Amino acid sequence: MPxxxxxxxxxxxxxxxxxxxxxxxPHCGGLLEAVYPRPERPAAEWKALWRERRTSxxxxxxxxxxxxxxxxxxxxxxxxxxxxxxxxxxxxxxxxAAEYAGLxxxxxxxxxxxxxxxxxxxxxxxxxxxxxxxxxxxxxxxSTGNTSASMAAYASAAGLKPIIFLPxxxxxxxxLAQALDYGALxxxxxxxxxxxxxxxxxxxxxxxxxxxxxxxxxxxxxxxxIMVELMDxxxxxxxxxxxxxxxxxxxxxxxxxxxxxxxxxxLIDRLPRLAVxxxxxxxPFYELMHSSDRSRLNPVTRPETLATAxxxxxxxxxxxxxxxxxxxxxVVEKVxxxxxxxxxxxxxxxxxxxxxxxxxxxxxxxxLVAAGVIRRDEDVVAVLTGxxxxxxxxxxxxxxxxxxxxxxxxxxxxFRNEPLFVPYLLEAIISKIKT
Ligand code: F0G
Numbered sequence: 001m002p003x004x005x006x007x008x009x010x011x012x013x014x015x016x017x018x019x020x021x022x023x024x025x026p027h028c029g030g031l032l033e034a035v036y037p038r039p040e041r042p043a044a045e046w047k048a049l050w051r052e053r054r055t056s057x058x059x060x061x062x063x064x065x066x067x068x069x070x071x072x073x074x075x076x077x078x079x080x081x082x083x084x085x086x087x088x089x090x091x092x093x094x095x096x097a098a099e100y101a102g103l104x105x106x107x108x109x110x111x112x113x114x115x116x117x118x119x120x121x122x123x124x125x126x127x128x129x130x131x132x133x134x135x136x137x138x139x140x141x142x143s144t145g146n147t148s149a150s151m152a153a154y155a156s157a158a159g160l161k162p163i164i165f166l167p168x169x170x171x172x173x174x175x176l177a178q179a180l181d182y183g184a185l186x187x188x189x190x191x192x193x194x195x196x197x198x199x200x201x202x203x204x205x206x207x208x209x210x211x212x213x214x215x216x217x218x219x220x221x222x223x224x225x226i227m228v229e230l231m232d233x234x235x236x237x238x239x240x241x242x243x244x245x246x247x248x249x250x251x252x253x254x255x256x257x258x259x260x261x262x263x264x265x266x267l268i269d270r271l272p273r274l275a276v277x278x279x280x281x282x283x284p285f286y287e288l289m290h291s292s293d294r295s296r297l298n299p300v301t302r303p304e305t306l307a308t309a310x311x312x313x314x315x316x317x318x319x320x321x322x323x324x325x326x327x328x329x330x331v332v333e334k335v336x337x338x339x340x341x342x343x344x345x346x347x348x349x350x351x352x353x354x355x356x357x358x359x360x361x362x363x364x365x366x367x368l369v370a371a372g373v374i375r376r377d378e379d380v381v382a383v384l385t386g387x388x389x390x391x392x393x394x395x396x397x398x399x400x401x402x403x404x405x406x407x408x409x410x411x412x413x414x415f416r417n418e419p420l421f422v423p424y425l426l427e428a429i430i431s432k433i434k435t
Pocket of ligand 1: 118142143144145146147148214245246247248249250251252308309310355357358385386387
């Protein structure tokens, strides 16, 4: 039995050929996922094969996504796969961050080390591979930055035309610069992320363009490898918790699917609990998971947060993410702008750094420890989703005491580190260094 697309809705579970251009179920409108036959080889053989590939010079083996290709077996031919050597991201210890959160230890899986600076690369190499297989010539996405940079790079590398839609005025400048340099047709639209995504879904259908937002099930397949690589790096010992930021909830869906499938394959013996963290002003998933009625998500019509990557009020993947949080006995937390900003500065002081959305993880872990949900001695991995060099203006403002929350109030900045100005005088410079 080959790989197929399956509707995730229990009452439907319709199946479709893997080569159909579909983003949601034509019968019931549910989300789709890639499903595979059960593998026959024992877990130890997969582990050995994947470990051995780390010494190979073949492009596919050097990719931290395609090295695990049997775990995302939707392709039958790898000849046209384009890899920029995505994945291969480090696990980093942050002792200062652990102390800040009230934990004995925290480890960061830093997806910001990817070729275009975020976890999107893990998913995009797969989405673009599927676009090529389907014979598509143009690909599109809406983005607040990282998706656009990633899609532009992978599409151009594969000879496809990237078309990106951005909420006007709400994109990090460095990300826009990447998209332009990678040759994307760039359209800035005067609407928010959720509104543009709804329209781009129609544009994609009408114009025959392949959509590469995380509603695309092949993006999710690629993002599964973040968890596979994590387990491989930990010699297949699962942590107690995996903490991640939640925006459109693609990662929550991908991580949960990966962990469940790893357990089915016998690669791990238990599931870590997922802790999804949202920003207070854009927390529809938090509200859903804390309400008595989980049948419907109430979108936030005007989502607000300075963490632009998670400024999403109507996350498309919520049904998948809800299933994964429930399966893993997970939790959903929300954090304030000041909590995100301070946590980000603490991650910076560990010599690690990340973008604001990623720092929601540490802020969330701290809150969950304080609430007694995460115990001090538990083994916690936080996934930093993006590179420090996004949102530079945010960083400068924080450290100079000029950062303001979306609704106005100034963020005090407990870990402020202001650049100093000194006259061109030896004594003055020496006296500044002494203080
Ligand atoms: N972290 C970063 C750095 C992101 O760029 C995003 C999403 C998220 C977290 C949220 O992840 O959707 O899987 O819950 N960025 C999108 C973009 C919006 O356009 O780049 P999710």
